[in-house]
Each structure stands twice: as structure tokens, then as C-alpha cells.
Amino acid sequence: MLEEFTKANLAMWNELTGIHAESEFYDVQGFKAGKQTLTSIELEEIGGEVAGKTLLHLQCHFGLDTLSLARLGAVATGVDFSDQAIALARNLSQEVAVPATFVHSDVYHLPEVLDERFDILFTSWGVLIWLGDLDRWAEVVAHFLKPGGTFYIAEFHPFVWMLDDGASSLRPRPASAPPPADELRVGYPYFPRPQPLAFDDDGDYADPAAHVHASTSYEWTHSLGEIVTVLLRHGLVLEYLHEFPRSIGLRLPFIVEGDDGWQRVKGHEESFPLSFSIRATKRAGG
Amino acid sequence: MTSGQATPAGSDARASGSGVGRPLLTSDVESFKAGHTALRPLLVEELGDVAGKTLLHLHCGRGLETLSWARLGAEVTGVDPSPDAIEAARELAAETGLRATFMQADPSDVERELPGTFDIVFASWGALAQQGDLHCWAHIVAHYLRPRGTLYLTDVHPFARTLEETDDHDVRVSYPYLAPEPPSRCDRGSPHGFAEIINALIEAGLRLEFLHEFPFAAAPLWEWMERDPQGWSRLPDRGPDIPLAYSLAATKPMGGA
Numbered sequence: 001m002l003e004e005f006t007k008a009n010l011a012m013w014n015e016l017t018g019i020h021a022e023s024e025f026y027d028v029q030g031f032k033a034g035k036q037t038l039t040s041i042e043l044e045e046i047g048g049e050v051a052g053k054t055l056l057h058l059q060c061h062f063g064l065d066t067l068s069l070a071r072l073g074a075v076a077t078g079v080d081f082s083d084q085a086i087a088l089a090r091n092l093s094q095e096v097a098v099p100a101t102f103v104h105s106d107v108y109h110l111p112e113v114l115d116e117r118f119d120i121l122f123t124s125w126g127v128l129i130w131l132g133d134l135d136r137w138a139e140v141v142a143h144f145l146k147p148g149g150t151f152y153i154a155e156f157h158p159f160v161w162m163l164d165d166g167a168s169s170l171r172p173r174p175a176s177a178p179p180p181a182d183e184l185r186v187g188y189p190y191f192p193r194p195q196p197l198a199f200d201d202d203g204d205y206a207d208p209a210a211h212v213h214a215s216t217s218y219e220w221t222h223s224l225g226e227i228v229t230v231l232l233r234h235g236l237v238l239e240y241l242h243e244f245p246r247s248i249g250l251r252l253p254f255i256v257e258g259d260d261g262w263q264r265v266k267g268h269e270e271s272f273p274l275s276f277s278i279r280a281t282k283r284a285g286g
Numbered sequence: 287m288t289s290g291q292a293t294p295a296g297s298d299a300r301a302s303g304s305g306v307g308r309p310l311l312t313s314d315v316e317s318f319k320a321g322h323t324a325l326r327p328l329l330v331e332e333l334g335d336v337a338g339k340t341l342l343h344l345h346c347g348r349g350l351e352t353l354s355w356a357r358l359g360a361e362v363t364g365v366d367p368s369p370d371a372i373e374a375a376r377e378l379a380a381e382t383g384l385r386a387t388f389m390q391a392d393p394s395d396v397e398r399e400l401p402g403t404f405d406i407v408f409a410s411w412g413a414l415a416q417q418g419d420l421h422c423w424a425h426i427v428a429h430y431l432r433p434r435g436t437l438y439l440t441d442v443h444p445f446a447r448t449l450e451e452t453d454d455h456d457v458r459v460s461y462p463y464l465a466p467e468p469p470s471r472c473d474r475g476s477p478h479g480f481a482e483i484i485n486a487l488i489e490a491g492l493r494l495e496f497l498h499e500f501p502f503a504a505a506p507l508w509e510w511m512e513r514d515p516q517g518w519s520r521l522p523d524r525g526p527d528i529p530l531a532y533s534l535a536a537t538k539p540m541g542g543a
Contacts, residue, residue, distance in 0.1 A: 225532065276481070
């Protein structure tokens with residue numbers, strides 16, 4: 001079953017790669033001209049210390065952030081399960097003459113094809129929902145870190161995925177009184193479950209005009225407690241958990257975008273957490 | 287703040303601990319006197335064997351949970367700011383013949399009055415609700431843990447504290463999760479998100495061991511919640527689960543804080 005879900009997700013991500021390469025959101029032209037693609041969160045929290053370090057970027061999509069980290073001096077390796085994305089990443093690396101290694105693999109099987117340990121493991125924005133086995137993910141993270149190495153993630157906050165976007169069929173509603181549209185109610189499960197949620201959506205967060213043919217995706221929910229605890233279980237020591245009321249790239253009805261380019265929750269602009277970051281260290285002994 | 291917020295109904299801010307998080311029923315006390323524990327099995331399972339260990343219960347309220355740990359073999363000390371709660375706890379200890387030390391003190395001042403360190407620091411339902419700056423609270427926890435000692439904390443989930451009940455017996459997000467500014471000590475009642483709670487503990491020198499979340503709470507957050515066979519309060523079946531409680535453990539490393 002897991003394979004079937006992954007196959008559908010792969011078909012979608014392969015198709016999205018082509019759409020994203022042309023999208024305003026990813027702004028590949030800007031990147032080629034030298035634009036930094038990391039958000040200020042990653043830049044401030046990890047960007048200043050990657051120079052000269054070996055860095056593994058898991059679920060790198062087509063490598064814009066990987067290459068941005070390389071531009072900051074990291075000796076970067078990017079990994080993605082989409083062959084299309086990795087092919088595009090390699091082309092971009094050549095074209096902008098920023099060296100980086102790109103490996104085509106899913107997270108779970110990466111130890112079979114990559115034999116190296118890294119100073120920094122980086123991953124960001126929209127990665128965890130594609131992982132059905134978060135414990136194995138954390139095991140892979142720990143595997144690739146040198147003792148004393150740093151894990152860093154900036155990611156959508158799990159609370160966001162709970163909120164009803166008006167399309168949830170999971171929440172029983174009294175037919176007589178649908179809740180007001182501007183109310184934030186819980187419409188999707190928060191706790192991890194073995195089965196993913198199936199979504200059928202031919203739109204795309206990066207290109208509102210796109211019509212995606214491979215439109216069925218399978219996404220797993222992961223709670224904040226699960227994310228933190230799997231890392232600790234595999235020998236990482238938490239240095240911090242940060243929560244931010246802002247994010248990028250969400251396509252949800254309760255999201256507003258500010259002049260600063262950050263998205264926030266309408267009516268809860270400074271108080272609802274839309275993203276988080278975690279920094280953790282692999283124990284020197286482990 | 288309105289009565290609809292997820293502050294447990296019937297909260298008594300003076301008697302914190304089991305007072306705030308869990309309205310104390312006469313039947314709870316009677317049941318305890320009859321030999322039953324006031325601790326949910328989940329807590330006992332997560333903290334593990336406490337026999338022979340020293341345990342400090344911050345915000346102990348009337349001491350039911352404190353004395354339940356004593357019944358499991360821990361050497362317990364309970365601290366609470368409410369004189370009435372401490373008096374009741376002492377009476378209950380005397381009546382049940384359980385050995386325990388109870389002390390009336392605001393946990394933020396307790397350092398001056400209570401010497402020693404403990405194997406376990408325990409805090410539960412509502413313990414953080416009355417705190418302003420959590421750094422102060424985390425510092426006290428770290429101060430009272432011996433090296434390798436464990437903090438075990440369980441409370442209402444910070445997401446649940448953002449919720450308000452609706453007319454159709456559901457909930458909506460209404461209250462802040464993130465504090466607008468870093469809270470000051472006087473800012474009692476300002477929200478404490480997970481980042482704030484966890485980072486305060488890390489900055490006090492503790493190492494996080496786990497963060498667990500649960501779709502149930504120790505007491506009804508809204509009147510129409512249902513009690514399950516284990517005594518947990520749950521939302522009536524509404525489809526997707528909502529996190530209502532959490533627990534975490536953190537240890538003090540060997541090298542000290």
C-alpha cells in the first residue's frame with residue numbers, strides 16, 4: 001500500500017517539477033540571477049554557519065534551496081524522490097556554476113545509495129506530510145549526521161493542517177447551521193495515523209492557474225509531539241523549538257499575505273503558529 | 287477571557303495544581319481515603335517506578351496526586367501557594383497515615399525555604415497557567431532536580447487553550463497561542479506555546495526526553511464533554527481528534543545545569 005501512495009505522490013511531484021520551474025513562486029530566473037531562495041527564518045537560524053560545512057538536504061525538490069546553501073559556502077548534497085526534480089537540479093547547478101551533488105532517492109532508502117556523514121542535515125517547508133514512517137525518517141537523519149552534527153528543519157506547523165479549509169468531509173456538520181466561513185474550526189485529524197489522507201486537487205500552491213493531471217496525493221499527519229519525540233528517540237538532543245505566526249506557500253482560505261511576503265492567519269495574524277523550526281544535535285557518543 | 291475558553295470549569299486559582307486543572311470532588315477525596323489513586327494510569331506508566339525516589343510536587347493543590355505518589359512508594363514533598371490547600375493536604379496525609387511534607391509557598395519563592403534536591407519534580411493540570419515568564423519556573427525545576435533527575439509535567443494542551451466552545455457543541459480557535467510579546471513575570475494568564483515551555487526548560491539546562499499529546503483531558507474543558515471509562519474527558523465524537531492534553535519529561539544532565 002505504501003508503494004501505491006508513493007507512486008501517486010511521485011507522479012504528482014514529477015509533474016509539479018515542470019510547473020514549478022516556470023512558476024513565479026519559485027522564480028527560477030531570479031535564482032539564476034543570484035537571488036537567495038531561503039526565507040529569513042532559515043537564513044537567520046542556520047544560513048550563517050553553513051560555510052565550509054558538509055550539508056545534506058533531504059527532500060530538496062529541484063534544488064533551489066540546496067544551491068542557495070551552496071552559494072553560502074556549504075558543500076551541499078540534495079536528495080529527492082522525484083527523478084524529474086533531481087534532473088532539473090543538476091542542470092541548474094551546471095548552469096549557474098554552483099557545485100552540488102544531487103542524489104535521486106527517497107528518504108528511507110538513502111543509506112543504501114549514499115555512504116557519507118554530514119555536519120549539517122537540512123530540510124524544510126512541506127516535507128513531513130509526504131512521510132508515512134516518521135520514525136524511519138528520524139533514524140535516517142541520525143544515520144547521516146556526524147557525532148556532534150546539527151539537524152535543522154523549518155516547516156509548516158502541524159496545527160495548520162488541522163484547520164478546516166471548508167473542503168473537509170471528515171467533520172460532521174449539522175446540516176441546518178454550517179459554521180460561518182471566517183471561523184477556524186478543526187476539520188482534519190491532528191494525531192498520526194497509519195493511513196494517509198487522500199486529496200484530489202488539480203491546483204498548485206506555486207501556480208494558481210495550473211491544472212495538474214496527477215492530482216491525487218496522499219498525505220500523512222504528524223503531530224508536533226511525534227516530530228520532536230522521534231528525533232529524541234534516535235539520539236538527537238533538542239536545542240530549540242521555535243514557533244512563528246508566518247509561513248510561505250500555503251493555499252488555504254484563512255490565509256492572508258502581507259506586504260512583507262509572509263502569510264498569516266486572518267484575524268490571528270500574530271498569535272496562530274503557521275510554522276516551526278527545530279535545531280537538534282546528534283549526541284557525540286551516539 | 288470568557289467562560290468559553292478552555293480553562294477548566296470551576297477553577298480555583300489559589301489552589302493550583304489539582305485545584306486548577308481538575309475540580310476536586312468530595313468523591314475524589316473519599317475514593318482516595320478508601321485506597322484508590324488520584325493518578326491516571328497513564329501518568330504512572332509514563333513516569334515509571336517511583337518507589338524509594340524523592341519527589342517534589344509543584345502546585346500540589348490539596349495533595350491528592352502527591353499522596354498518590356507516596357502510596358506508590360515515593361518520598362514526597364508538595365508545595366502550593368494556597369494555605370487552605372496545604373492545610374487540607376496535611377489533614378489528608380494524617381488521616382491516611384501517608385508520609386509527606388507539605389509546604390505553603392509560591393513556587394517562585396520556594397527556593398528560599400526548601401533545601402535539597404529531588405529525583406523527580408512533578409507538576410500537573412494547571413501548573414503553568416498562573417505563571418508569567420516560564421524561565422523563572424524552569425529555573426526552579428532545574429534547581430530542585432539532582433543530576434539525572436527527571437521533570438514530569440502534564441497539562442492542558444496549549445492548542446486547547448486557544449479554543450472556545452460554539453453553540454453547536456464544537457470548538458473554534460479564538461484565543462492566542464503565541465504570546466504577543468515575550469511575557470513578563472507579571473503577565474499571568476498570557477499563553478504559553480510549546481516553544482516557550484520547551485525552550486525555557488532547555489535554557490534552564492534540562493534535556494527534553496519526550497513530548498506526548500493526547501486527545502483527552504483530565505477534566506472537562508467544556509460542560510458537554512464526555513467522560514470515558516478511564517475517567518478522561520473527551521469531546522463527543524466529532525470526526526477528527528483535537529489535542530487536549532500533553533505530557534513531557536526532561537532530565538538534568540550529569541554535568542549539572
